[in-house]
Amino acid sequence: MPMYRAPLKELRFALHELIQDRQLAGLESFADYSPDFADSVLEEAAKFAEDVLDPINASGDREGAQWTDQGVRMPQAFKNAYDSYVAAGWTQLRGPAEFGGQAAPTVLGTAVEEIWASANLAFKLCPMLTQGAIEAIERCGSTQQKQRYLPKMIAGEWTGTMNLTEPQAGSDLAAIRTRAVPDGDGFRLFGQKIFITYGDHDYTANIVHMVLARIEGAPSGNRGISLFIVPKHLVNADGSPGARNDVRCVSIERKLGIHASPTCVMAYGDKGGALGELVGEPNRGLEYMFIMMNAARLSVGLEGYAVAERAYQRALDWARTRVQGRPRTTQESSDGKSLPIAYHPDVKRMLLTMRASTDAARAIALYTALQLDLGKRSADAQQRALCMARGELLIPIVKAWSTELGVTLASLGIQVHGGMGFIEETGAAQQLRDARIATIYEGTTGIQAADLVGRKLVRDDAATMRLLIAEMRAQLGALSSKDALLTKNLATTTEAISLLESATAAIMRTYKQGVQNALAVSVPYLTLCGVVIGGWFMARAHAIAVAKQSDDPEFYAAKRQAACFYVDYVLADAWSLHRVIDAGGASVSDSDPAMF
Numbered sequence: 391m392p393m394y395r396a397p398l399k400e401l402r403f404a405l406h407e408l409i410q411d412r413q414l415a416g417l418e419s420f421a422d423y424s425p426d427f428a429d430s431v432l433e434e435a436a437k438f439a440e441d442v443l444d445p446i447n448a449s450g451d452r453e454g455a456q457w458t459d460q461g462v463r464m465p466q467a468f469k470n471a472y473d474s475y476v477a478a479g480w481t482q483l484r485g486p487a488e489f490g491g492q493a494a495p496t497v498l499g500t501a502v503e504e505i506w507a508s509a510n511l512a513f514k515l516c517p518m519l520t521q522g523a524i525e526a527i528e529r530c531g532s533t534q535q536k537q538r539y540l541p542k543m544i545a546g547e548w549t550g551t552m553n554l555t556e557p558q559a560g561s562d563l564a565a566i567r568t569r570a571v572p573d574g575d576g577f578r579l580f581g582q583k584i585f586i587t588y589g590d591h592d593y594t595a596n597i598v599h600m601v602l603a604r605i606e607g608a609p610s611g612n613r614g615i616s617l618f619i620v621p622k623h624l625v626n627a628d629g630s631p632g633a634r635n636d637v638r639c640v641s642i643e644r645k646l647g648i649h650a651s652p653t654c655v656m657a658y659g660d661k662g663g664a665l666g667e668l669v670g671e672p673n674r675g676l677e678y679m680f681i682m683m684n685a686a687r688l689s690v691g692l693e694g695y696a697v698a699e700r701a702y703q704r705a706l707d708w709a710r711t712r713v714q715g716r717p718r719t720t721q722e723s724s725d726g727k728s729l730p731i732a733y734h735p736d737v738k739r740m741l742l743t744m745r746a747s748t749d750a751a752r753a754i755a756l757y758t759a760l761q762l763d764l765g766k767r768s769a770d771a772q773q774r775a776l777c778m779a780r781g782e783l784l785i786p787i788v789k790a791w792s793t794e795l796g797v798t799l800a801s802l803g804i805q806v807h808g809g810m811g812f813i814e815e816t817g818a819a820q821q822l823r824d825a826r827i828a829t830i831y832e833g834t835t836g837i838q839a840a841d842l843v844g845r846k847l848v849r850d851d852a853a854t855m856r857l858l859i860a861e862m863r864a865q866l867g868a869l870s871s872k873d874a875l876l877t878k879n880l881a882t883t884t885e886a887i888s889l890l891e892s893a894t895a896a897i898m899r900t901y902k903q904g905v906q907n908a909l910a911v912s913v914p915y916l917t918l919c920g921v922v923i924g925g926w927f928m929a930r931a932h933a934i935a936v937a938k939q940s941d942d943p944e945f946y947a948a949k950r951q952a953a954c955f956y957v958d959y960v961l962a963d964a965w966s967l968h969r970v971i972d973a974g975g976a977s978v979s980d981s982d983p984a985m986f
Contacts, residue, residue, distance in 0.1 A: 394444040394700055396436030396505045399945060400749065402429060404501075407934050408927060409757045411497055419767040420495055428498050431483075435502045438478060439509035442471050447510040450650030451820050455591070457642045462590040462652045468513060472546075472593045475517070481546030484521060486528055489540040495767075496688075497759040503689055504752070507696035511824045512650035516549055516588045518689045522682035523550025523600050527619070530670040530678045538625055539598055549594050552682050553583040553601040553620075553656060561837055563676060564611040568603040570618060571663060578636075578663025579603050579620055582655065585831070589654030590622075590639035596631040597622040600682065601658070601666060602675050609673065617675035618666035620658065636664040647823030684785055686832045688758060691788035693828045694796030695751035701803035701821040702744040708807050708816075709737050731806075739959070740806050744799045746956040749931070750924030751792040757927070758784040779854045783846045784923075790838035790913075791920030793828035800825045839912035842919070843897060844905070852894050859891045862926045869929075873936045875950070879957045883922075883929040886964040890922040893971040900974050910975030918967040921960060928956040 405411045406425045414420040446467040453465045464472075475481065484499040485491020499521075506514035524543050527535055542548040559565035568581025579601060583589075590597065599620040608614030623631035636659055643653040658664040670678055709732035716728050731737045758781050765778025800822040804811030811818040829835050847855060866884050871877060897915050901908035932953035935946040 394440060394447075394509050394703060396432070396439055396508070397699060398429075398432055398436055400752070401432055401501050401504070403931075403934075403945075403949070404749075404753050404756050405497070407938075408753055408931055409497075409760050411495075411756075411760060413760070414495055414497070414763060414767075417764075417767045418769065419493070420763070423495060423498075428501070431494070431498060432501060432505070434478075435480075435505045438475070438480070439505045442474055443506065443510035443513055446471060447512075448817060448820065450510065450512055451647075451824075452649075454649035455642060455652035457639065457652075461592060462639055462642060462654065464591050464593060464652070465650055468650055469593060471510075471513060472516070476546035481517060481520070482544055485524060485544035486540070489528075489536065489544050491544045495759075495763045497756055497763055500688065500692055500756055500759040504692050504696045504699070504755075507693045508700040511693060511697060512648045514693075515648065515651045516591070516593065518686065519552055519587055520550040521689075522552055522685045523598055525685050526600055526617070526669070526678055526682045529681055530617070531619070532669075535619060535667060535669070538629065539619065539621075542596070542629070543598060547594060548596040548598055548621075549588060549591070550598045550600065551586055551589050552679070552686065553586055553589070553599050554679065555585045556582060557584055561833065563602065563615065566602055566604060566615055568601065568658065570603040570605045570616060570666065570668075572605070573663070573665070577603075577605070577618060577666045577668060578659060579618060579666045580659030580663055582640075582657050584655050585643070586654045586656050587831075588652060589656045590642075591652055595623070596625075599637065599656070600669075600679070602679055603666075605672055612676050614673055615675040616672050617669040617678045619669060620664050620666040624665060636661045646826055647820065648827060683832060684782070687785050687789040687838070688755065688762075690828050690832045691785070691790075691792040692752075692755045694792035694794070694825065695748045695755065697796045697821050697825040697828075698744060698748045698751070698799035701800045701818065701825075702741070702748060704816075704818055704821070705744065705803040705806035706732070706741060708810075708818075709741060712808075714808075737806055740802045742952065742955040743959065744802055746928065746952040747795050747799060747924070747960060749952055750928050750956060750960070751788075751795055751920070753927035753931070754784065754920065754923055755788045755792060758788050776854075776857070779850070780858060783842070783854045783858070786833075786838035786842040786846065787916055787919045787923065789832065790829070790835040790916055791924075793825070794835060794917070795920075796825040796828055797822065835913055835916075839916040840909055842916050843901065843908055843912045847894070847898065848901060852898050855894050856891070858923075859887060859894070862887050862923070866926070866929055869933045871933065871936055875954055876932050876936050879932055879954060880929055882957050883925045883961065886922045886925055886961050889964050889968040890918060893918055893968050896972045896974070904979070906979040907975040910978035911971045911973070914967050914970045918964055918971065921963050921967065925956060925961040925964070928953045928961075 414423045450465050456463045482491045483494045487493040570577040570579050601618045601620045602615050604614050624633050626632040639654040640657045641655045710730050712731045713728050714731050761777045761781035765774050765781050768774045804818045807818050810816050866880050931949050935949035939946045
């Protein structure tokens with residue numbers, strides 16, 4: 391079975407040449423950041439992923455997390471890997487320096503997370519949730535809460551979770567029933583949460599749960615939700631874990647994939663109430679939780695193309711060695727012998743689809759992360775506002791488009807294997823099973839599309855999107871080349887950008903005429919955004935490859951090949967998507983479910 395190889399050259403190209411992460415070096419917060427520093431971190435991450443995480447990916451899928459009445463038991467190899475992960479300092483990478491972290495930029499953390507997700511998605515989810523909890527406490531917690539929890543979480547001694555969903559309250563958080571009853575300086579929580587990733591495990595001595603609940607007497611709906619810190623073990627005065635809190639995992643779900651990531655049903659208050667600390671002000675819990683949600687949506691989005699990268703590597707290895715038939719090709723062997731299936735035209739199409747789409751999705755995610763860094767750390771207030779708005783606009787696109795791609799491309803990986811792809815022993819099926827959840831959790835594709843249209847576009851009358859469209863058009867317009875293919879692709883991509891501009895105007899008109907019609911075409915609109923913005927990056931990658939082809943002929947030739955394919959096969963979807971959006975969605979919104 392082929393091993394995962396971290397795509398270091400692809401990551402360096404995307405970071406340094408395509409999105410130009412050197413912009414961070416001029417910021418006071420990242421004064422020590424440089425491309426060389428980023429490369430050294432990525433190289434170490436690659437070693438850890440290839441040597442520690444990848445070898446236990448398949449065994450973790452087979453063994454899975456196990457529920458016991460004493461708590462969730464993780465595969466021993468995963469426990470050992472977590473200990474090694476902590477010992478190597480990876481939990482500290484993005485943590486604030488004042489609490490023991492290394493304060494690395496989000497864009498570098500995103501690149502590293504891709505490597506973790508490709509190597510072992512089930513393992514990666516635990517540090518991901520902890521990072522989100524750290525960010526929520528850092529931004530919204532009291533000084534005492536920060537001092538009590540952040541050093542332990544950043545050191546990896548404790549982990550964190552996000553507790554939103556309840557049996558009757560899935561995506562509709564207004565329906566939350568978990569109660570918080572005042573008790574002295576704190577609260578006692580009563581209720582049940584479901585689908586809690588790493589809600590229980592035996593990696594660490596404590597787990598810090600971030601829990602949404604409603605204080606007794608609070609307003610109904612979203613306005614009455616508060617956020618609480620509820621540790622598995624109460625914290626002693628000296629910072630050590632103390633008595634067991636009244637919170638427990640009553641079961642874990644049997645799932646399609648990510649078997650070694652425990653998805654828990656959590657019970658709060660079975661024995662008198664789980665002690666919790668209010669975070670920030672009452673009734674602002676949903677606002678605070680969205681700090682975690684936005685961080686998680688970017689992290690989940692990258693999981694889509696990370697799994698696709700792993701699926702591509704496995705499919706490519708198979709296609710290069712599997713000999714079947716005699717493809718008629720310009721590369722056919724001179725002696726007429728059969729060649730590997732990588733030479734079959736349709737297998738080429740599938741592999742190129744996987745390669746080009748993964749490249750585009752990676753570029754969008756890293757660019758989004760860079761915008762968030764600039765939005766938080768730039769010295770210029772106007773640039774901070776513009777970059778933060780752009781990053782927030784792109785997050786639902788990263789989350790939804792990339793994860794939908796992950797499912798599609800993992801499925802293509804099985805198709806490349808043929809019948810053997812359907813057999814678990816080849817490993818191709820696990821990628822598809824693992825990828826499938828990413829389109830659902832942290833908000834389904836439909837929820838991301840509704841957020842993109844109903845919040846991000848509407849809040850400024852699409853000004854942030856129009857500014858991005860203008861910048862994309864201007865950047866491509868400034869490129870010129872004697873290379874005929876590049877000239878053609880620049881023109882086609884510019885035309886697709888105009889389609890996105892037209893579709894944005896169309897969906898804004900539709901929204902103003904009737905929200906339901908706009909929501910009916912919101913997923914096609916989000917998909918169009920991913921396809922076209924991805925095309926922008928692929929066109930720029932093509933231009934860079936033409937300019938630098940003599941530096942690394944093989945690598946840049948592959949870049950040109952992927953860019954040309956993207957224009958002809960992936961970007962072509964922009965025309966049909968535009969037509970759907972321009973039609974206005976009435977055939978959906980006017981339909982009667984009783985007639986389905």
